[in-house]
Amino acid sequence: MSYLVLARKYRPMFFEDVVGQEHVTKTLQNAIQQNRIAGAYLFCGPRGVGKTTVARLLSKALNCDQGPSIRPCNTCSSCLEVNESRSLDVLEIDGASNRGIDEVRNLRESLRYSPNPGKYRINIIDEVHMLTNEAFNALLKTLEEPPSRVLFIFATTEPHKVPATILSRCQRFDFRRMSTRQIVEQLRDLCVREQISIDEESLLLIANKGDGSMRDSESILDQIIAFAGNTITAAETMNLLGIIGTHFFFQTTDLIKGKNLSGGMELIQKIFSEGYDFNEFLIGLEDHFRNLLVAKTTGINESVNVAEAYAQRYLADAAFFSVEDLLRLIKIAADTENQVRRSSNSRLHLEIALIKMINMNSSVQLAQILSELEEVKKKRPDPEIKPITPLQSAPSHTVSPPAVSKTAGESPSSSSQPVGLSFEDFEKQWLNVLDKVKNSRFALGALLTEGWPIRLDGRYLELGFADKNGFYKTSVERQAADVEEVIESVTGVRVKLRCVEISAEKLQKFRKIPLQLNKGEEFAQLVQNNSIVKEIVRLFDAEFVK
Known part of the structure; x- marks a missing residue:
């Protein structure tokens, strides 16, 4: 007899043997016991998770000589025929190669004949989403009012491509992707039956490579047995599958912690010289940082698919990084993976990414920065603040301060110290100031004409400008030093200009001397x-x- 691969040799024979799909098998068993068999079922889910297997189990349970029964006998002619895919009452066709309307018409013609010797005529259509629209339309009436003892079971990995009119006529079951632990346990059981010695790390590597598919994982195990024989080690598994060892990823995190740029370049050279794919390295590095993130936030649990030998090291390395650091590292690795996939110079992108990771500074929370700033403010002595009288837009009664003589060597006084002239004196001299400014800088004088003194506040002389003339106010502010010099030369007193905007009506009231x-x-x-x-x-x- 020819060799039978593991995926077929150990195909489940009973509902309870199906791994990870209890929500489906339990429902179907109850339907059989309650005699509530629907006319059509739609099995959806990823590849290799048991859709076709469950369809065969349902067919065998319905047509068993001892049934319908939730546990077929597996000894009668009907069960054996289903197991060997030669039952006349169970038709299994491929939707990709029988996708036209002619094939569906022939299928409908065959439904006129009653099942013999079984109890149901069951049609299993795999990859049903590959049927044409015409073929789907030809099935509508049959699915809505199926003949007695006729059952349709559709299986697909892409249910979104199945028309809504078909979906509404079927009972839909969504098969789940299997967890790594479930696959590892199943593979371990197969190895025990086959008398194969295999370590835990190899089982995890195979399960991770299978990506939630039991059939894929069993096919990989079959391949490794052919390569390594009856004793399988992690090194042989990684060598055959081209998987990059976990020690490379821990070495990367060590380089990041030590800020070792030269070590990073040597690591890339080693990956290159050993023939590893850079894209595979980046995918593995993303998963490594993800494991560190999980270990940082929740500790080691089932979502971290690593061998026990590495669990404690993940916990130790996770303590060095913050959550923000790990998120940034994952983003750098993910972005680089996309660049490497499209670039002809993948090594350059990997080198740049690793340099970014090694040179990356630790993330700091904004709240922490603000807290540290507050502490610095508390420790630093407050500087001496000189009081400045707040601006007022309305005119106020000015009390003339006592005269203060100005000497040639006198240093500038504070802003709150009174000057030697009253506000009225400045108003009287203002036209002279305007004339002198125009004589030296005519454009500035024209701008200054639009304003007028409105208040003397210590050593600040406020000039009011109409609120619609913001351009004049801004232009005078930029050249305030030149105007201050002219005011000092005319009045003999040094003041500081302060330009404010007021309404045009109020400004007109201040102009006591019309221009x-x-x-x-x-x-x-x-x-x-x-x-x-x-x-x-x-x-x-x-x-x-x-």
Whole structure:
């Protein structure tokens, strides 16, 4: 007899043998016991998790000579025929190769004949999503009103491609991806039956490579047995499957902890020289950082699929990193994986990523930074703060301060110290200030004309500007030092300018001395004194318009 692979040799023969799909097998067993068999079932889920196997078990349970029974006898002719895929009453077809409307018509024609010798005529269509729309439409009426003793079982990995009209006529069962622990236990049991010696780490490597699929895991085990014989070690498993050893990933975290750039470049060279795929290394590194993250947040549990020998080391390394650090490392590895997959120079991207990881500074919480700043503020002595009277937009009655003579060698006084002139004196001298500013800088004088003194606050002279003339206020503020010098030369007192915005009505009340401005003469003088304005007038033939 030819060799039978493990996935077929140890295929479950009873519902209780199915691993990880108790929610499906329990429901089907109850339906058989209560005689509530539906006309159509849809089994959905990833590859290799038992969809077709459960479909055969259901067929065998319904057509068993001792049944329908939730535990078929496995000895009668009907059970043996189903086990050997030669039953005339159980038709198993592939939806990918029988996807047209003609095949579905032939299937419908065969439904007219009653089952013989079984009790049900069962049609198992695998990968049903591959049928054409016409083929699905041809099945609609049959599924809605199936003939007596006819059962359809559809299996698919992509239920979203099955039309809604088909889904609504079927009982849907979603098969789950199997956990690593379930696969490891099943593989260990197979190795015991086959008298194969295998270590725990190898079982974990096979289960992780199977990615939740029992059939894939059993096929990998079959391949490793052919390679290593009756004694399987982790080194042989990694060698055959091209899996990068866990020690490489722990070495990477050691390099990150030690900030060892040269060691990082040597590690990449070693990975390259041993022929490992850089993309596989990055995928494994992501999983390694993920295990560290789980160990950091919840400790070692079932979600960390590592051998017992590495569990304590994961806990020790996780204590060195913060959650934020691990999230950043995972992101760097994931981004680099995408770059490596598309790049012709994958080694360069891996080297850059490893340098980023090694040079990465530890993450700090914003709350911690703010807390440290507060501590620094508490320890630092408060600087001497000189009081400044707050601004007021409305005019106030000014009390003339006592006169203070200003000497040539006197240093500038504080902002709150009174000056030797009253506010009224400044108002009287303001036109002289404007004239002197215009004589030296005409453009600045024109801007200053739009404002007017409104208050003397210590050594601050407030100039009010209409709230719609923000441009004039801003321009004067930028050149306030020049205006202060002119004020000092006219009044003999040094003051600081403070420009504020007030309403146009209030500003008009402050102008106790009306300004007699000839805009035409002002424009002519601006053209004469300002070369830029003069050039604009020449180029555009501009003229003053009243």
